[in-house]
Structures are given as C-alpha cells and as structure tokens.
Amino acid sequence: MLNQLIFNGLIAGSTYALAALSFLIIYLPTRFFHFAHGAVFAWGAYFCYIFSVLLQLPLWVAMPLGVLMAAGLGMGLEVGIYRPLRRRGATGLVLLLASLGLYVVFQNLISMFFGDETKSLRGDEVAEGIPIFGARITPIQLWIMLAPIVSFGIILSILKFTRFGKAFRAASSDPELALVRGIDVDRITLGAFALGSGLAGLAAILVTLDVDMTPTMGLGALMSGIVAMIIGGSRSVAGTALGGLMLGLAQHLGVWKIGSQWQDAIAFGILLVFLFFRPYGILGKPMRKVEV
Amino acid sequence: MEYLLHIAILIGIYTIAATSLNLVAGYTGLISISHAAFAGVGAYVTALMGLKLNLLFWFSLPCAMAVAAVLALVASIPALRVHDDYFVLATFALQVIATSIMTNWVDFTGGPLGLPGIPQPSIFGAILSTHWRMLVLVWLLAGLFLFLTYRLVHSPFGRVLKAIREDEVLVRAFGRNVFWFKVSAFVMGAACVAVSGSLYAVYITFIDPSSFTVMESIFILAVIIVGGAGTLWGPVIGATALVALPELLRFVGLPSAVAANVRQVLYGLLLVAMMFWRPRGLIGEFQFRSDYKS
Numbered sequence: 001m002l003n004q005l006i007f008n009g010l011i012a013g014s015t016y017a018l019a020a021l022s023f024l025i026i027y028l029p030t031r032f033f034h035f036a037h038g039a040v041f042a043w044g045a046y047f048c049y050i051f052s053v054l055l056q057l058p059l060w061v062a063m064p065l066g067v068l069m070a071a072g073l074g075m076g077l078e079v080g081i082y083r084p085l086r087r088r089g090a091t092g093l094v095l096l097l098a099s100l101g102l103y104v105v106f107q108n109l110i111s112m113f114f115g116d117e118t119k120s121l122r123g124d125e126v127a128e129g130i131p132i133f134g135a136r137i138t139p140i141q142l143w144i145m146l147a148p149i150v151s152f153g154i155i156l157s158i159l160k161f162t163r164f165g166k167a168f169r170a171a172s173s174d175p176e177l178a179l180v181r182g183i184d185v186d187r188i189t190l191g192a193f194a195l196g197s198g199l200a201g202l203a204a205i206l207v208t209l210d211v212d213m214t215p216t217m218g219l220g221a222l223m224s225g226i227v228a229m230i231i232g233g234s235r236s237v238a239g240t241a242l243g244g245l246m247l248g249l250a251q252h253l254g255v256w257k258i259g260s261q262w263q264d265a266i267a268f269g270i271l272l273v274f275l276f277f278r279p280y281g282i283l284g285k286p287m288r289k290v291e292v
Numbered sequence: 293m294e295y296l297l298h299i300a301i302l303i304g305i306y307t308i309a310a311t312s313l314n315l316v317a318g319y320t321g322l323i324s325i326s327h328a329a330f331a332g333v334g335a336y337v338t339a340l341m342g343l344k345l346n347l348l349f350w351f352s353l354p355c356a357m358a359v360a361a362v363l364a365l366v367a368s369i370p371a372l373r374v375h376d377d378y379f380v381l382a383t384f385a386l387q388v389i390a391t392s393i394m395t396n397w398v399d400f401t402g403g404p405l406g407l408p409g410i411p412q413p414s415i416f417g418a419i420l421s422t423h424w425r426m427l428v429l430v431w432l433l434a435g436l437f438l439f440l441t442y443r444l445v446h447s448p449f450g451r452v453l454k455a456i457r458e459d460e461v462l463v464r465a466f467g468r469n470v471f472w473f474k475v476s477a478f479v480m481g482a483a484c485v486a487v488s489g490s491l492y493a494v495y496i497t498f499i500d501p502s503s504f505t506v507m508e509s510i511f512i513l514a515v516i517i518v519g520g521a522g523t524l525w526g527p528v529i530g531a532t533a534l535v536a537l538p539e540l541l542r543f544v545g546l547p548s549a550v551a552a553n554v555r556q557v558l559y560g561l562l563l564v565a566m567m568f569w570r571p572r573g574l575i576g577e578f579q580f581r582s583d584y585k586s
Contacts, residue, residue, distance in 0.1 A: 032377065033377050033381070085567060094567050095567075096377060097517065098563070100560075100563065101514070101561065101564040102564055103560070104507070104559065105557050105561055108553040108554075108556040108560070109557060111553045112554070115549075219506075226381065261396040264389075268385035268389050268392075271385045272370065272382060272385050272386075275370075275378060275382050276373055
C-alpha cells in the first residue's frame, strides 16, 4: 500500500514537475505570473483532441501537432497581449490581471467549443497496471514519469550549451543589462513562451492519456505547478523538479491520512507554509521583492 | 418587471461586494482573489444560523460579519508577510482552501449539494419575500456601506491606506505601522463582503460552493477594475456594467448551454481590454501601472 502511494506520489509529482518547469521557463525572463498558462495547458490537450479524435490522425502525429499548437497559442498571447502591454508601461500587476482575464476567456472557449464533459484521448481499453516493486503502474504512467526526466535533461542542455540558453539565463538574471549587452530580450521572451507553452501542452496530453481531460484541468495543474516552483525556489530547473516531486509525494501521503478530497487543500496549505516561512523555497536565495 | 428587479438586486449585492474589495484592493492596493471565499463564509454562517438555530437574519448578519472578520484576521496576518504577486498567490491559496472546505466538509456545509430552504428575513412579522422588499433591503445596505466607505476613506485612516497603496516604504518611514493598517483593511473588507454573501443567501434561499469559487473572486476584482478602483462610485458603475450588460445577451438568443460561457468570455475580454486602455477603470484613480517605465 505504501509503495503504491509512493509511486502515485511520484507520478503526480512528475506531472507537477513538468507543469512547473513549463511555468518556470516563462516566469524566469518575464517575472510575472502568467495565469493564462493554465488555459494554454488545457488547450494543449484539446488541440490534440482535435487532431486525434476529430481529424482521426494517429496519436503519434496528433501529439506533436498539439504541442506545436500550444506553443503557438502561448506565443500568440505574448505577441498579442503581453508585449503591447509592456510597451505601455504595464507593471507586473497589470500583466497578472490581464492574464487572469485571458485565463477566463480561454477556459470558457474550451467549454464553448467542446462542452464541459470529460473527454478522452484513449481509443483502447483501460490498461492494467504492471506490477513494479509491489505497486501497479500503467504503461502511460511510466511515460509520465519519463517525460519530465527527458524534458528536464533537454532544457538543462539548452540552457547550458546553446547561445539561446546563455542569452536566456542573462535575460532572466537582469533584463536591462542583457539589453545593454545586445541581447534581444523580446526574442528570448518569445522563445520562452514557445518552449514553456509547448511543454505545458505535452504535460496536458500526458495527463489526459492517464486521467482524461476537462476544461478546468488547467487551473489545478497551473496551481500545482506554481506551488512546486515556489517550493523549489523559483530560480532553478533542479529546484522545480525537486519541488514537484516533493509536492506529489506530500499530497499523496497526506491523503492517506485525511482522505483524497482534501488534495487541493493540502497542496495549497503547503504553498501557504512556504510563502510564510521560506518564500524563496528550498533551493532559492532570499529575494528583495519577497522579503521587504 | 420581476426580471428587472432581480437584476437590480444582484447589482446591489455585487455593489456591496465590490465596495468591500475596493477598500482592500482599490484604496490599500492589496490585490486579493479570495474575496468570494469570505462572501461564502458570510453566506454559510447566515444560512446555517437560519436553518439550524432559527436565528433571525438581523442577528445572523452581524455574526456572519464577525466570523468573516476573525477568519480574515487569522488568514491575513501570515498572508501579509509577502507582497505583490506573492500576496495574490497567497489569497488564491486561501480561496481554494476555502472552496475545498465548503465542498468537502459535508456534515457542516452540506457539501456540493448545498443548503436549500434558507429562511428569508422578516421585519415585525412581514417576510421580505417579494423582489421589491428585497430590493429595498439590499440597496439600503449598499447605501450604508457606500456611506461608511466614504467616511472611512476621507478620514486619516483612509489617507494612510491610500498612501500605503502608493508608497509603502515612505509610510513606514513616517512611523506608521503599515502591517496593521493592511490587516485592518483586509479584515474590514472581509466583514463587508460577508454581508453580500448573507444577502445572496437569503435572497436566493439556496447556496452551494459553486457560487463562491475563485472565478467569482476574479469577477469581483474585474468589477472594481472596470468601474474604477479607488473611487467611491467605481464599484457601483462596475457592478452595473458587469451584471447588467451580459444580461442583454439573453435577448440575442444564444443557446443556454453556452450563454454562461459567453458572459465569462466577455468579462475576461473586458478585463484584458481595461488593462490596455484604462487600467484605472472607467472613473478610477489607482493606475495599477508604473509611471517610470520608458
């Protein structure tokens, strides 16, 4: 039983880690909470639905298309809404309010176009779990645990070894100085939105393959992602991964004792604890904004 | 006619809710998306006192305010240790936890099925069951809260709140305990929005957790942003705009399945549009934006 809980926690944690990473990539260069990311997340799954169920394309074609469309949506939001707002002198608060509005719009668009019922991407029957270490895990759940590991590896490589990665780190650390040095911060931001939104779409598709999709799936994933990011310190890829896994484990071990309907409350209780005692997370450094 | 009265009552209830958030977000600058949670507290306290203890509305209303105030105090003391975006997050967390409790503590709150049959208020034996009577009650209270807000904002206390919104460090340099001002504003805001929750409970005579979710909190925030945060009449204008205008959609003949979604899309778009053209709202003074950017 405990083994199953631990694995469930790791699987959930992997999802959170992936969602958190997708959010972190956007947060680092822009430094505001892009709430609409939750809607982009959900749209990733629904794009895939369009391609695989409505257009009857095979899953291995629909998935990358869904991811690309999600990336496109994220880029569209940046170019169409956030960038013009920044040009008009918007503070982080204005962008946050705009992103709240955008979330409302896009989540309701899903409800309007696809309805509120739970939809599925799976064509076949529910898979039986493979016994591992005394727990049962389905094949798709194994992919869910693998995907963040691979994604983290790819992102870390990009950040460390490519020119884009270096420019990204510079822009995240100090946008003004990066501009002075000739780095096109706007282009970095656009790339961040593309990468982060695409990753969110991937995470959403994986989640859907495990537990199906609803229009509101993005909000829960977004908040879990933010919690994981804050636990991990809001600065590093490694911290975010750690945060996600810890959150998943804490949540599932917690529901063992107090029932699964309190899942959300546990996650947000953890967030509150971290905000009050260690807002800069486990691997973070104290930040002025948070400490003043 | 009944329909128009219903709209007017809703506008009144949202005016009270928006005015209370205005105190917290518009005047003090604390953007909070937990306000619907406190409205829910007010609603559930009033409903439970009416249903289980047979208390009159006139008694359960102050109790609702008191409970909301205490909860706000307990919640805000830790929450106000962080600022700006992180404070918004903290209020989001509070909201979700509150919704979670409302949905899951079934013994106490009736869970997702809600609480039906809430007793309506009565004065000297006359039950306020018609729309006209409810309208009078709601708008009397709305007028009262507008007046109280006016007095508060034009007092030294109110001036400190506005100063905190503009430059917190400066206020602290002048020797004011910024933290306690913020807590006070937050607690007062929560107590007032509990009133709107209570009114909603006795008007519709049925409540469930879905009326007090984070979407509702964002909606109340949108109301003051559209109307004008930081002014007295902003919440009234915003409430009128965001409650009445979507009702016009009814006459467009949308299928009822998507009508609710279309309204939400519209108010989301309105929120985004306001950020572009007039972040301070139709008549507001809080700019929400920095004047120092190039």
